[in-house]
Amino acid sequence: MEESYNQLKQRLAEVKDLDAIAGLMGWDQQTMMPPRGAGVRAEQMATIARLSHERFTDDEIGRLLNDLTEFEASLLADSDEASLIRVTRRDWNKARRVPTELAAELAHAAASGYEAWITARASSDFAKFLPALERNVEVKRRYIACFEGAPYDVLLDDFEPGLTTGEVSAVFDRLKAGLRPLVERIAARPDAVDDSCLTGDFPSDRQRALVLRIIERFGYNPEGWRLDPTAHPFAQSLATTDIRLTTRYDERNLAMALFGTIHECGHGLYEEGISPSLERTPLAHGCSMALHESQSRLWENLVGRGRPFWRFAFPLLREAFPDHFAAIDDETVYRAVNKMRPSLIRVEADEVTYPLHIILRFELERDLFEGDLSPTDLPDAWNTKMREYLGVEVPDVANGVLQDVHWSAGLFGYFPTYALGTVVAGQIWERVRVDLPELDEQFARGEFLPLREWLREHLHQDGRKFTPKETIARVAGGPIDPEPFLRYVTARVEEFYGG
């Protein structure tokens, strides 16, 4: 028994290594690789994906899982061992449906799409992106055909296992209903909040030093972390001891790098907090993308846009840019970072409009895979929905349909998890404030580790041991529920835009 378990663990460690290596290759491609390297890199990504898939779907893993049925039944369900066997069985049955060659093609199409997206976005030319997009849609359709579910359910399952399109729609309908009146309220008072103090001349090296000082209080540590610039920020874990954050600097505006880095740091803290006993197993990863996003959004918004945080952070801001902030106080900055307004770019959107950016993408993706929308229709469909949901006119594709990297890498079904994570963050926040009544005072003193420890204990350490639904119930106290978030965001609008 133990022998079979060790054999399984060793095989899974190899697959996990390959996946982490693919992560390194992706990180490198987006931060370091010279542009001409893209062609061969796509081949190398395909090779790793092929090998990883081939090794994981090996018959021998199925045989070992079979051998271990009795052993698994003898263990506590929440033990590392039982969880590893249970989760692997589910992953293995899923992966076995996909031919290895298709897994390699998906990786190749994803890696090739990145350069096409960079080029197309730089020249705001959708036609330059279209072939890569069509290729990614085409291979994804073949992937969907490997499964029995509805197309969009299949896509969702890769990011939020077990969640259905119907469940997403139910949450999103409630969000739409709750948010649209709020959007009207903020749109009616465009000058209620003045955020001009965030605009100025902020060299990126000083921005970098500032955000590092902040996230070091959250747990960032150069011994096991990095922070690099990139075109589309992300976080990548190569091990719980090797966490890579990326960010983007706007030298005219502080908000992008500041909130972007805090956001990615939230992802990094989740990955770092996974129990070391799960290292090099398939459980050593955040449980689902909605849960991941619950962490990044919690740090970015519920922490980073709160008054207590700015009591701590404002003096650092003033030290970093003494001339600019000489005559500005913390309350002014606190109000500025909470300005809300319908706008073009998702990653710069405020807390009220953000979910509508996501709902738009969800609907387009669903229509692309289940309706009659074709890739060529995307720019027009995008612009129409932006007008309808946010009252915003899109001037060009760079600020519209080409703003996000995801579709270039075949990441369809991923976007909904951003809004779901926002919702889950609202649920977690209500609980954590009950459990940690001193939170505001701690934040004001720059003490964020009590929050991190709470999150580690209630979420991070478990990695993928439980299903997303089980894990959400554990950390948030119940199923996905938009009401706490809507309560929170309504209070925010009332605070800054009146009742």
Added chain:
Amino acid sequence: MEESYNQLKQRLAEVKDLDAIAGLMGWDQQTMMPPRGAGVRAEQMATIARLSHERFTDDEIGRLLNDLTEFEASLLADSDEASLIRVTRRDWNKARRVPTELAAELAHAAASGYEAWITARASSDFAKFLPALERNVEVKRRYIACFEGAPYDVLLDDFEPGLTTGEVSAVFDRLKAGLRPLVERIAARPDAVDDSCLTGDFPSDRQRALVLRIIERFGYNPEGWRLDPTAHPFAQSLATTDIRLTTRYDERNLAMALFGTIHECGHGLYEEGISPSLERTPLAHGCSMALHESQSRLWENLVGRGRPFWRFAFPLLREAFPDHFAAIDDETVYRAVNKMRPSLIRVEADEVTYPLHIILRFELERDLFEGDLSPTDLPDAWNTKMREYLGVEVPDVANGVLQDVHWSAGLFGYFPTYALGTVVAGQIWERVRVDLPELDEQFARGEFLPLREWLREHLHQDGRKFTPKETIARVAGGPIDPEPFLRYVTARVEEFYGG
């Protein structure tokens, strides 16, 4: 036939991808990885090495090679196809002797050694390095036992296939005899050349900008290259379109980054110059380490320490550091970069003493694997030979036995290729100067591409198509011969230190 060939090529492309990925992981470890990542990285390196070895030594590759015997005979021997079959057969027979688990252990020991070396060197504490060194020696002994040759011949063969310890000794004996009188001459006149103009206050970002301006004339292009700082500079090719150089900056002295970067650029030009038709095959690599080093040393010394080069480079130097070089002229810098003196550090050694640093390492390695030297004896043995060959007292292990990264990564048998490359560079230089009589005028105008094209045509494009001995004969006009180098270096000593 063609079907078998394509199958072989596809399998080899996968192995080549894995090797390039291992290259990326090594590059990342030495330039980017946070220190705590080292433990898991060593496991990941072992996984890639295991997979690469396992896929390459697969029976099926042997069967395909067998099938292709007739096809190979029907082709011109210097065709890409015949070369691929021929070289693969040799590589495959060699790799088949090594158990896959041992290949993984070698990679693990090598990756683990790097952090130990960094730590030990920083505190100049050999004891901290010893366990990693002993482990690397131990696994290397098991590797040697897989083959029939003498231990050091086995080690040499990994870097300079086909070359024997006896052949190396013969060249090195001649070098010793030729160089020691020259060393005495330079040691007798320590003040003949003044290199104080290279010392001052040179911020590394401005050094970086300067060296980039220089190597861009050689062919460096950010579209397909990178340059990053590291502790022990190296060059890494991930594809002919993705060349990574690394360098080290001494903010008190210009010489290190300047000549170090030119040196690594020489390696990069070799890798970039390989025929695109060989991309993703095992032939897409420099032919041997001596040939590689012939390129780096040729650019570093025969180009970079020449008067014509400084006619071009001096104005850039003055633009980069206008105050420092306001009252200094190009002839002064030319003399300064040619100062010779017995010294402690190999990578900073002049052209005369450099080969003696190598001969010392060669003799220690040989005694470690064929004599009765043990790893614990290395510091004393090192210091004794430094005194004997160069008349230099070693103050501490950081400036002695711990100065080089190689042994931490199990690279035994590698050092000799540095001096052999220096020798081959001398041979190539004599030929190239006949073929390109305008070279000096071109260099003075900043035109280095004619030289690069000559090297590409006579060497780079062929990659590993021919054996090192065949390749040396093609580019240098005959077997390894120390006389051209000795003639060149004697003339240099006469120029700067008198007859």
